[in-house]
Amino acid sequence: MDYTRLGGSGLKVSRIALGCMSFGDTSRGAHGWALGDDAAEPIFRQAVELGITFWDTANVYSAGTSEEITGRAIARYSRREDVVLATKVFFPMHDGPGGSGLSRKAILEQVDASLTRLGTDYVDLYQIHRFDPDTPVEETMEALHDVVRAGKVRYLGASSMHAWQFATMQHAADLGGWTRFVSMQNQYSLLQREEEREMFGLLAHQGVGSIPWSPLAKGRLARPWGEQTLRSENDPMGQRYVDEANQPIVAAVGRVAEEHGVPMAQVALAWVLRHPSVDAPIVGPTKEHHLADAAAALDLELTDDQVASLEEAYTPRLPSGYA
Numbered sequence: 001m002d003y004t005r006l007g008g009s010g011l012k013v014s015r016i017a018l019g020c021m022s023f024g025d026t027s028r029g030a031h032g033w034a035l036g037d038d039a040a041e042p043i044f045r046q047a048v049e050l051g052i053t054f055w056d057t058a059n060v061y062s063a064g065t066s067e068e069i070t071g072r073a074i075a076r077y078s079r080r081e082d083v084v085l086a087t088k089v090f091f092p093m094h095d096g097p098g099g100s101g102l103s104r105k106a107i108l109e110q111v112d113a114s115l116t117r118l119g120t121d122y123v124d125l126y127q128i129h130r131f132d133p134d135t136p137v138e139e140t141m142e143a144l145h146d147v148v149r150a151g152k153v154r155y156l157g158a159s160s161m162h163a164w165q166f167a168t169m170q171h172a173a174d175l176g177g178w179t180r181f182v183s184m185q186n187q188y189s190l191l192q193r194e195e196e197r198e199m200f201g202l203l204a205h206q207g208v209g210s211i212p213w214s215p216l217a218k219g220r221l222a223r224p225w226g227e228q229t230l231r232s233e234n235d236p237m238g239q240r241y242v243d244e245a246n247q248p249i250v251a252a253v254g255r256v257a258e259e260h261g262v263p264m265a266q267v268a269l270a271w272v273l274r275h276p277s278v279d280a281p282i283v284g285p286t287k288e289h290h291l292a293d294a295a296a297a298l299d300l301e302l303t304d305d306q307v308a309s310l311e312e313a314y315t316p317r318l319p320s321g322y323a
Contacts, residue, residue, distance in 0.1 A: 001014050001015065001016070001050055001051030001052060001053075001295060001298070002014070002015040002298050003015065003053075004209075004279050004280070005209075005279075006125070006155070006182055006183050006209045006211075006279055006280075007182040007183055007203075007207055007208045007209030007279065008182065008206075008207030008208070008209075009155060009182040009209075011084065011124065011125075011154070011155055011182070012084075013053065013054040013084050013279060013280050014051060014052045014053045014054045014084075014280060015273070015279065015280050015298055016050075016052050016054070016280060016281065016283055016291070016294045016295055016297075016298070017052070017054040017055070017056050017086075017211055017280040017281065017282040017283065018043075018044075018047045018052050018054065018055045018056065018282075018283065018285070018291070019056055019213070019282040019283055019284030019285075020055060020056060020057035020061065020066050020067075020069070020070045020284070021057070021058070021061045021062075021066060021284050022034060022035055022040075022043075022284045022285060022286050023035050023036070023040045023057075023061075023062065023065075023066045023069045023070065024036070024061060024062020024063070024065045024066045024069065025062065025065035025068075025069070028062075028063055028064075028065050029062060029063030029065070030062035030063065030065055030066075031062065033286065034062050034065075034066075035286060036069070037069055037072060037073075040069060040073065041073075041076075041077075042288055043285050043286075043288060043290075043291065044073040044076075044077045044078075045077050046288055046291050046292070047291060048077050048078050050291060050292070050295050052291065052295070053082060053083055053084055054083075054084045054086070054211075054280055055070060055074070055083055055084070055085055055086065056086040056087075056125075056185075056211070056282050057070045057085075057086070057087050057088075057118075058087055058088035058089075058091075058127075058129060059087060059088060059089055059091075059093055059110055059113065059114050059117075060088070060090075060091040060092070060093060060129070063093075064093065064113075064117050067087060067114055067117035067118050068117045068118075068119075070085075070118065071117060071118035071119035071120060072119065074118075074119075074120075075119065080120055083124075084124045084125065085118065085120065085123055085124050085125070086123065086124060086125035086126075086127060086157070087114050087118065087123055087125075087126065087127070088126075088127040088128070088129040088159065088185075089102070089106065089107060089110045089111065089114070089126070089127070089128060089129060090102060090128055090129035090130045090132065091129055091130070093110065093113070098110070101132045101134060101135055102128055102132035102135045102139075102140040102143075103132075103135045103139065103140075103143075104139055104140075104142070104143040107140070107143040107144060107147065108143060108146075108147070111123070111126065111147050111152055111153065112152075115152060121151075121152070122151060122152055122153065122154060123152065123153050123154070124153075124154045124155060125153075125154070125155045125156070125157050125182075125183065126144070126147065126148075126152075126153040126155070126156055126157070127156070127157035127158060127159050127183070127185055128140070128144070128157075128158050128159065129159050129160075130159065130160055130161060130322065130323065131158075131161035131162070131165045131166075131169075131322070137168055137169050137172045138172050138176060140169070141169060141172045141173045141176060141178045141179075142176055142178055144156050144178070144179060145173070145176070145178035145179045148179045155179075155182050155183070156179050156180070156181050156182065157181055157182060157183035157184065157185060157211075158181045158183070158184055158185070159184065159185035159186065159213070160185065160186055160187060160213075160321045160322050161322055162198075162319075162322065163198035163199045163202045166181070166184065166199070166202065167202060169181070170206060180206075181208060182208060182209065183208060183209045183210070183211055183279070184199065184203055184208055184209070184210050184211070185210075185211045185212070185213055185282070186199055186210060186212055186213070187212065187213055187214055187319075187320065187321040188210065188212035188213075188214075188215060188272060188275070188278070188281075189212070189214055189215050189216060189217045189221060189268065189272060190217070190221055190249050190253065190268055190271055190272075190310055190311070190314070191217040191220060191221065191246050191249060191250075191314075192214070192217065192317070192319075192320065192321075193314055194316075194317065194318070194319040195210075195319070200275065200277045203277045204276070204277050209277070209278075209279035209280075210275070210277045210278045210279060211278075211279055211280045211281070211282055212272055212278060212281045212282065213282050213321075214282075214321075215268065215269055215272040215281035215282070215283070216265055216268050216269065216283070217246075217268075220246065220250060221249075221250060221253050221264060221265070221268035222263070222264050222265035222268065222293075223264065224250070224254060224264075225246075225247045225250045225251065245313075245315055245317075248313040249310070249313045249314060250264075252309050252310050252312075252313060253267050253268055253310060255309070256302070256306045256309065256310060259306070260300065262293075262296065262300065263289075263293050265290070265293040265294070265297070266293050266294075266296050266297040266300050267297075267300065267302070267310070269281060269283070269293070269294055269297035270297045270298075270300040270301075270302055271302060271307065271310055273297060273298065274302065274307070281294075
């Protein structure tokens with residue numbers, strides 16, 4: 001495994017992040033494709049064996065049960081000090097005034113709830129899951145700064161918003177003397193490259209690292225076009241990638257994979273890892289080979305001609321995943 005600093009911070013993370021959205025208790029609101037403790041055990045063990053120390057979850061994943069399973073896995077298969085643990089806040093956890101959004105009440109309530117579920121007294125990276133248009137950015141940034149000062153959070157990150165929104169929040173932190181974001185968890189893959197227009201330039205200018213979600217486009221880049229899995233048939237987020245305009249891109253991934261004699265997932269991830277702003281793409285495994293393929297992508301060298309063939313069929317599209 002390779003390691004890097006997260007953005008301009010001193011925090012060292014593995015260059016592949018373990019996405020824990022795949023884990024949850026189906027009896028308590030998790031998706032039908034989610035893995036419980038027993039089914040997830042070999043994946044957590046493999047992450048430890050591969051040196052994947054960066055683990056990412058969210059309070060909303062599987063109605064909180066992803067955090068519970070992730071917390072138990074750290075205790076069983078690793079040590080808290082060996083894992084860079086990340087979680088998120090924004091989406092609804094309950095109907096009360098502190099159940100969603102980025103108000104001071106919500107942030108202070110939800111960070112404590114996440115710590116309880118994770119079984120830890122601090123989170124390494126606390127991320128706002130989306131931009132909250134209903135809360136002043138100053139209120140959000142000061143509340144986030146306060147949880148850092150309280151020792152409950154080590155670093156702050158953001159996820160999926162317009163570049164102007166992210167710049168506004170960073171500026172508010174600067175004006176208030178509050179903690180800035182060190183990372184952006186944005187959607188980036190061969191099927192969704194709109195972050196190249198504004199966000200990546202902003203991240204490079206501000207020394208903020210990118211930890212892309214869905215680098216395999218919910219698995220669409222890991223298998224031939226039209227091939228389905230249990231998750232692709234049941235995950236509504238994956239439906240954003242079914243446009244026929246994406247078929248030639250997927251076909252190009254297949255051709256390059258055949259040239260190298262590797263699975264398609266390795267090619268798609270190797271392309272994401274080439275971007276200078278990308279620190280650690282997030283891989284949400286449901287099978288053991290998913291993490292092995294991700295780790296192998298770190299050593300896959302794509303030629304300039306192969307990169308050109310992967311990129312040539314892309315057409316401009318609306319950014320997605322901001323809501």
